[in-house]
Amino acid sequence: MTRRTHAQVVATAEAFADAVRFSAADRDRAGAVPRAEAAQFDDLGLPAITVPAEDGGDGLGARTLAEVIRIIAAADPALAQIPQGHYLAVDILRLLGTSQQRTRILPAVVNGARIAPVLAERGGHHAQDLKTRLVADGTGWRIEGVKYYCTGAITSHWLTASALDPDGRLVLAFVERDTPGVTIDEDWAAMGQRSTVSGTTTLDGVVVDPDLVVPYWTAFERPQLLGARAQLVHASIEAGIAEGALAEAAEFVRTRSRPFFEAVRHGQINAASEDPHILLRFGELATRTRAAIQLLRWAADELENAELAPSDPNTAAHGSIAVAQAKAFASEVAVDVASQIFALTGASGTDRRYDLDRHWRNARTHSVHDPVDWKYHHIGAWELAGVPPPNHGQI
Secondary structure, three states, X not given: OOOOOHHHHHHHHHHHHHHHHHHHHHHHHHOOOOHHHHXXXXXXXHHHOOOXXXXXXXXXXXXXXXXXXXXXXXXXXXXXXXXXXXXXXXHHHHHHXXXXXXXXXXXXXXOOOOEEEEOOOOOOOOOOOOXXXXXXXXXXXXXXXXEOOXXXXXXXXXXXXXXXXXOOOEEEEEEEOOOOOEEEOOOOOOOOOHHHOOOOEEEEEEEEOHHHEEOHHHHHHOOOOHHHXXXXXXXXXXXXXXXXXXXXXXXXXXXXXXXXXXXXXXXXXXXXXXXXXXXXXXXXXXXXXXXXXXXXXXXXXXXXXXXXXXXXXXXXXXXXXXXXXXXXXXXXXXXXXXXXHHHHHOHHHXXXXXXXXXXXXXXXXXXXXXXHHXXXXXXXXXXXXXXXXXXXXOO
């Protein structure tokens, strides 16, 4: 694979977004696995953008990653979310992977293989209360457990499954998607982000190669930016949702909305796009959307040249806070824009054939991935008292 530049990768993402944009509503209605679109994403080499150049990838950073995800999310945020866990897995291999692990997995990624997260579980006391276990099997291991929110797993080539080892430590096991004992269901039933199909994965005595177990707990024994880079992707999705919703609303107002009869009767306007109240509201929403995009880019720039495990704790804290600001703001903007577009389009915009409500359903569903209030809490503590954010994977 020839190493690509930032501009080349962004152009590839734009071409992919153009190819999938006009069928986004159909995928939302169907809620089916977007196999063709996921395969196209993989075939375009987009899984390899953050793979280090020495491992055959593009070796590009946070700035490129944020732009690629935002561009795709503006077209279809469900497709943009499918590789979220993949980029985290690549980062984990960069930080913690042995030479053998990198050699085994990253060349496959360069050739189009995508890794999916099999991390979250339902029913525990809290999100990190894991029941999945890595159990000894002779000289090797097996993994037992049930996972949910397994975004992208159905169409992936590799899975990265979290579990507790016999000593109660958090590990990640890389297993191939078609390994016996792996079952992935299409039981995702959320109101939004429907074609992520982030359903249940059952790991029933799955054999794990001992050489493909990563000691994930060690990542959080020192300052790290794994969490910030993962959250940057989520911020990009939210900014993209706002951008896509606003663009579709603008096209609707220009081509379908009728002007309010009172304004026409008084000779003030001839089209809905001339209504002073619509202009005001659109101007406000456009400004907030642009602000979310620029805050996202600023946060990405803060991470661009930072190590995944910086030696200076303040570097890690600063990067995490920057991304927290971008994520919290973009989440609020996406939900607001996706709701307010109906004040722009009018009653005709609520017709189900246009599926404009998918923007709000996507924004609202994705925005509760992790609590915005806790992000603002940590931002305030940092700004007021220099208290660093917690050292975990969601900030």
